[in-house]
Amino acid sequence: MERKRIEISPGEIENQKRIIARLRAKFEKRERPLRAFVDTYGCQQNEADSEKIRGMLFEMGCVFTREEADADIVVINTCAVREHAEMRILGNVGALSHTKKANKEQMIILCGCMVQAPGMAERIKKSYPYVDLVFGPQVLWRFPELLERRLNSKKRVFEVTDEAGAIAEGLPVRRDGTVKAWLSVMYGCNNFCSYCIVPYVRMRERSRRPEVILEEARQLVKEGYKDITLLGQNVNSYGKDLPEDIDFADLIRMINDIEGDFVIRFMTSHPKDASEKLFKTMSECEKAARHIHLPFQAGNNRVLKEMNRVYTREQYLEKARLARKYMPDIVLTSDVIVGFPGETDEEFEDTVSLIEEVRFDALFTFIYSKRPGTPAAKMPDPYTRAQKQVRFDKLLDTQNRISAEKHAEYVGKTVRVLTDGRADGETTSRTGGGRLVRIKGELPVGEYMNVKITDSTTWALFGEAVAEE
Ligand code: SAH
Numbered sequence: 001m002e003r004k005r006i007e008i009s010p011g012e013i014e015n016q017k018r019i020i021a022r023l024r025a026k027f028e029k030r031e032r033p034l035r036a037f038v039d040t041y042g043c044q045q046n047e048a049d050s051e052k053i054r055g056m057l058f059e060m061g062c063v064f065t066r067e068e069a070d071a072d073i074v075v076i077n078t079c080a081v082r083e084h085a086e087m088r089i090l091g092n093v094g095a096l097s098h099t100k101k102a103n104k105e106q107m108i109i110l111c112g113c114m115v116q117a118p119g120m121a122e123r124i125k126k127s128y129p130y131v132d133l134v135f136g137p138q139v140l141w142r143f144p145e146l147l148e149r150r151l152n153s154k155k156r157v158f159e160v161t162d163e164a165g166a167i168a169e170g171l172p173v174r175r176d177g178t179v180k181a182w183l184s185v186m187y188g189c190n191n192f193c194s195y196c197i198v199p200y201v202r203m204r205e206r207s208r209r210p211e212v213i214l215e216e217a218r219q220l221v222k223e224g225y226k227d228i229t230l231l232g233q234n235v236n237s238y239g240k241d242l243p244e245d246i247d248f249a250d251l252i253r254m255i256n257d258i259e260g261d262f263v264i265r266f267m268t269s270h271p272k273d274a275s276e277k278l279f280k281t282m283s284e285c286e287k288a289a290r291h292i293h294l295p296f297q298a299g300n301n302r303v304l305k306e307m308n309r310v311y312t313r314e315q316y317l318e319k320a321r322l323a324r325k326y327m328p329d330i331v332l333t334s335d336v337i338v339g340f341p342g343e344t345d346e347e348f349e350d351t352v353s354l355i356e357e358v359r360f361d362a363l364f365t366f367i368y369s370k371r372p373g374t375p376a377a378k379m380p381d382p383y384t385r386a387q388k389q390v391r392f393d394k395l396l397d398t399q400n401r402i403s404a405e406k407h408a409e410y411v412g413k414t415v416r417v418l419t420d421g422r423a424d425g426e427t428t429s430r431t432g433g434g435r436l437v438r439i440k441g442e443l444p445v446g447e448y449m450n451v452k453i454t455d456s457t458t459w460a461l462f463g464e465a466v467a468e469e
């Protein structure tokens, strides 16, 4: 069957675990434990991958440090989505030449999306001779084997393959938080938006089996996690490649049925297949957060077509309306790109008017970044960076005003929040819709409580805890 080919066999995973045990025995002979530093760029998918890398390193007996200079093993899990991210990463890799000089034994490892981008592995090979091991996202599950190979040879190891991408179950995980957890439901992307590198580095869409997802969700709830985010580049495609008849809405309902006090979130949904069934299911599932992140990217139909987003402005507005019909209190957030090749000032105004029309709670705004190898990289791009910056600033001003107005509407209301951190006499928390609420006083973390909102800004709500009725 189709599935067998994309799922790594249990025997192969066992083999990696045997290598982990072998490395552990080797490392235990050292005077002190190996110190590892894992740095993550990019999206939640990468955060989740880094938790697996940490899981494997932990099983090898490593301890973790927050300083590159202090580390015996440095892992940089990279992102390629915009040039800015790449520049920062390469700058940091450049700085590692100093730490390596100070500690010749230091093992420098680059992995993640950037190393999979066209030409990048070659560039690293040439320009960063002190990087020991480079591997792409498709072979993450073979990290123990690749590390062992590097340790046993004098040669650097580059493992960046064109594999279609697989699913590896049963790898150890070491999660960052105790309240919030990532739960990948699918990997890859088939959408090929014309500006985006992700489908080229994360390969084709593939869904994890529902029973493994449910088992992981049950385990998270048992361990006390209160906020579970289901991850995928486009979670609404979930199940399309599975033999069983299941979609993302069904999956939400199954997770909702797990007993316990927790919230279900998800990232990200592509508007083209955010269905009425999804909104209806969310409205019927008490654990589904009243939040949907629905990137629109542009408000003009010609630009949307050039972006290959396969929906129109009108269809997007209809989706937003439907979401609100089922959940009037839904928090809507979105991503938008300014300055796509050839986007005119008039076309940009359609983006501004879409924002005014929908009134998002928050927006992630990006200036278009040319990604070699994508179709948009070949499109004429006559507008200057400065012209795009003017539009970007206008967008930000518009959204900041709307966010501030939306936040002001909370003042005087009591909201239910989950606390997630403490600092300077305050407790930070999030509403079901993901809005940041700063509560007076240092309160327990990882608990639900009611908070009366007393003040607000563009970025946050402020309030005081009130006793449960
Ligand atoms: N799969 C997600 C997006 C992942 S990338 C989705 O489709 O919703 C996150 C965001 O980065 C995108 O939504 C887009 O707004 C932005 N982005 C992607 N490629 C970009 C590029 N080349 N230049 C600028 N922004 C980009």
Ligand code: SF4
Residues within 6 Å of the ligand: 189, 190, 191, 192, 193, 196, 197, 198, 199, 233, 234, 270
């Ligand atoms: Fe990129 Fe589009 Fe896929 Fe999102 S849906 S990851 S923007 S190609």
Ligand code: F3S
Residues within 6 Å of the ligand: 041, 042, 043, 044, 045, 046, 078, 079, 080, 081, 113, 114, 197, 198, 201, 202
């Ligand atoms: Fe970046 Fe890869 Fe995520 S390119 S945004 S880390 S999928």
